[in-house]
Amino acid sequence: MKFETPPESVAFVLADSREAAWRIGKTVMAVLHGVGIQTIALHDIRSFRELVRAGVSDDEDMRVFELAIAGGKVAQWAQTPYFLTDDGTLLGKWAELRADLAADLARTALRRAR
Structure with missing residues (x-):
């Protein structure tokens, strides 16, 4: 789900339905941001x-x-999503993506430095 406010952000929620995800997302974000x-x-x-x-x-x-x-092609990746789930594989994929993006940045910087 995507949030417009309080800050614009993305969250991954494990829920039984869209309505349940909506309730969980709104409740958690309200608590987190006070x-x-x-x-x-x-x-x-x-x-x-x-x-x-x-x-x-x-x-x-x-x-x-x-x-x-x-x-x-992908023009924008999620930057700092909230994970409202206990799915370890999703967190693992997120870590893999961040590592891939960091490696791409390093390769680009090395090419420019040459």
Whole structure:
């Protein structure tokens, strides 16, 4: 799910339904940010399958972290998502993605330095 407020962000929630995910997301974000639940605005609640189908990455599990696609390539990745789940594989994929992005930055910096 994507949050518009309090800060714009993304959260991964393990829930039985979209409604349950909506309730969990709003409640947790309100508590984390110390605001009333009515001030939390969220949208775009999608299932894991929907995110995979909409994505373009070769590694299908990474597709859930894609926020924007342009020209058939990922234009923006989730930066600091909230994980409201105990799914260790999702956290592992997140760590793998961050390592891949860091390696890409290092390779780019080395090419420029040459």
